[in-house]
Amino acid sequence: MLSKNKIKLIRSLDQKKxxxxxxxxxxxxxxxxxxxxxxxxxxxxxxxxxxxYEKIIKKQSLEINQVTEKELGQISQLKTPNxxxxxxxxxxxxxxxxxxQKGLYLVLDNVQDPGNLGTIIRTAxxxxxxxxxCSPDTVDAYNSKVVQAxxxxxxxxxxxxxxxxxxxxxxxxxxxxxxGTSLKGENLYKKTLSENALIVMGNESKGISENTYLHIDExxxxxxxxxxxxxxxxxxxxxIATSIVLSEFRRQGAENRKR
Amino acid sequence: MLSKNKIKLIRSLDQKKxxxxxxxxxxxxxxxxxxxxxxxxxxxxxxxxxxxYEKIIKKQSLEINQVTEKELGQISQLKTPNxxxxxxxxxxxxxxxxxxQKGLYLVLDNVQDPGNLGTIIRTAxxxxxxxxxCSPDTVDAYNSKVVQAxxxxxxxxxxxxxxxxxxxxxxxxxxxxxxGTSLKGENLYKKTLSENALIVMGNESKGISENTYLHIDExxxxxxxxxxxxxxxxxxxxxIATSIVLSEFRRQGAENRKR
Numbered sequence: 411m412l413s414k415n416k417i418k419l420i421r422s423l424d425q426k427k428x429x430x431x432x433x434x435x436x437x438x439x440x441x442x443x444x445x446x447x448x449x450x451x452x453x454x455x456x457x458x459x460x461x462x463y464e465k466i467i468k469k470q471s472l473e474i475n476q477v478t479e480k481e482l483g484q485i486s487q488l489k490t491p492n493x494x495x496x497x498x499x500x501x502x503x504x505x506x507x508x509x510x511q512k513g514l515y516l517v518l519d520n521v522q523d524p525g526n527l528g529t530i531i532r533t534a535x536x537x538x539x540x541x542x543x544c545s546p547d548t549v550d551a552y553n554s555k556v557v558q559a560x561x562x563x564x565x566x567x568x569x570x571x572x573x574x575x576x577x578x579x580x581x582x583x584x585x586x587x588x589x590g591t592s593l594k595g596e597n598l599y600k601k602t603l604s605e606n607a608l609i610v611m612g613n614e615s616k617g618i619s620e621n622t623y624l625h626i627d628e629x630x631x632x633x634x635x636x637x638x639x640x641x642x643x644x645x646x647x648x649x650i651a652t653s654i655v656l657s658e659f660r661r662q663g664a665e666n667r668k669r
Numbered sequence: 670m671l672s673k674n675k676i677k678l679i680r681s682l683d684q685k686k687x688x689x690x691x692x693x694x695x696x697x698x699x700x701x702x703x704x705x706x707x708x709x710x711x712x713x714x715x716x717x718x719x720x721x722y723e724k725i726i727k728k729q730s731l732e733i734n735q736v737t738e739k740e741l742g743q744i745s746q747l748k749t750p751n752x753x754x755x756x757x758x759x760x761x762x763x764x765x766x767x768x769x770q771k772g773l774y775l776v777l778d779n780v781q782d783p784g785n786l787g788t789i790i791r792t793a794x795x796x797x798x799x800x801x802x803c804s805p806d807t808v809d810a811y812n813s814k815v816v817q818a819x820x821x822x823x824x825x826x827x828x829x830x831x832x833x834x835x836x837x838x839x840x841x842x843x844x845x846x847x848x849g850t851s852l853k854g855e856n857l858y859k860k861t862l863s864e865n866a867l868i869v870m871g872n873e874s875k876g877i878s879e880n881t882y883l884h885i886d887e888x889x890x891x892x893x894x895x896x897x898x899x900x901x902x903x904x905x906x907x908x909i910a911t912s913i914v915l916s917e918f919r920r921q922g923a924e925n926r927k928r
Binding site for chain 2: 445448449525529532533535536537538540560561562563565566599632633634635636637640641642643644645646647649650653654657658660661663664665
């Protein structure tokens with residue numbers, strides 16, 4: 411049985427300050443917890459209904475707390491609770507890993523929507539981006555909505571919250587170019603893109619902040635193909651824009667390796 | 670003042686059957702209603718708080734119903750109502766427009782999430798896709814969540830709900846190739862893509878249905894670039910996958926026109 415205090419603690423994890431205080435975040439649902447079990451993250455506790463309990467108890471050396479559907483409902487942050495919920499330790503990321511010498515990195519400047527951040531982490535994983543730098547005002551990656559939207563990519567992606575200026579300084583020291591999307595940018599498809607790079611994406615409505623914009627070396631634009639007599643929307647969703655840009659960086663990279 | 674019956678009618682439009690019955694859908698917020706006013710859609714009624722009322726009354730010949738913030742809250746489907754709400758007639762799309770002879774078309778097979786459909790319509794607009802065919806079991810495009818997520822693209826995009834088999838037959842008659850994403854597909858970046866084509870995208874968890882899959886001529890795959898020792902997620906979000914595929918079709922098209 412779940413104690414009142416335990417329920418209170420778990421429910422409090424919907425707030426960033428409580429996640430920080432306990433150094434814990436929530437992972438929910440069969441698929442996500444299955445993924446979690448294959449990751450290297452430290453699981454503090456797992457709650458499971460009988461259905462899921464019987465599925466995993468044989469495989470795991472972990473202690474699993476069996477709960478009723480009703481109890482799961484009391485601790486779940488989902489509209490439709492799904493068999494299991496785990497409390498996981500927030501990984502400790504050392505600043506040594508903020509090296510931007512080799513490889514492709516994402517930098518998020520004040521992205522606000524949890525769904526967008528989750529989708530960006532998911533897409534970054536697919537395209538082999540293992541570290542994402544976020545400005546301190548970007549939404550917290552251990553927010554449940556973000557975690558669930560990553561479909562498990564959060565378990566293997568390093569999300570580092572830090573002063574972006576430091577990251578840009580480091581990149582410049584290593585001559586790593588900094589790309590950013592801008593309405594004044596050059597056509598993405600016509601630019602020669604480097605796979606050793608930082609790609610900066612901005613806020614949903616305001617785009618890249620003035621301060622960050624000063625650091626951008628290469629301004630890129632995803633061109634529209636709308637017909638002349640048709641109204642075109644102002645911009646693409648930030649998750650969509652990120653995916654198109656990542657796809658093109660990787661496509662060009664593969665093309666170059668072939669030569 | 671808003672009558673109880675009017676409030677009831679507007680609130681009922683959160684359900685598809687009532688939207689069909691009244692042939693109306695809801696558009697909310699300053700930005701969206703501004704876009705709406707530049708479109709060719711028929712606006713039945715506009716409700717506005719004093720702030721928005723004073724902004725648009727001079728420009729429009731339309732009759733605008735002034736409401737209080739509280740009244741707007743009673744009819745709004747947003748968490749944070751935003752100055753204005755319009756009732757708009759659902760456009761009547763004739764089946765003549767289901768011709769798939771020239772151009773790039775999207776086909777959605779049982780896409781369920783309103784946010785995904787909205788983002789897909791927004792992205793389609795950016796990439797100059799003016800018609801989207803949806804299987805009858807795809808979420809309704811005039812659902813408020815879809816409408817708001819399109820950022821206005823719904824006003825200029827034709828979304829046609831129809832038996833997909835008919836669309837595929839028509840495409841084959843015109844020798845228009847039918848592309849679809851599949852885990853068994855060929856690398857998207859290595860394929861020669863035609864801008865006269867149908868692109869089929871499937872359900873969030875199940876992908877393209879068995880029936881639809883039989884009609885796919887060209888199976889494509891967005892390759893992953895994850896490093897070998899890192900876990901990779903199973904798939905991309907359907908909105909993300911759609912955008913990457915559209916981007917690559919248009920990039921190749923532009924490249925070919927240059928030659």
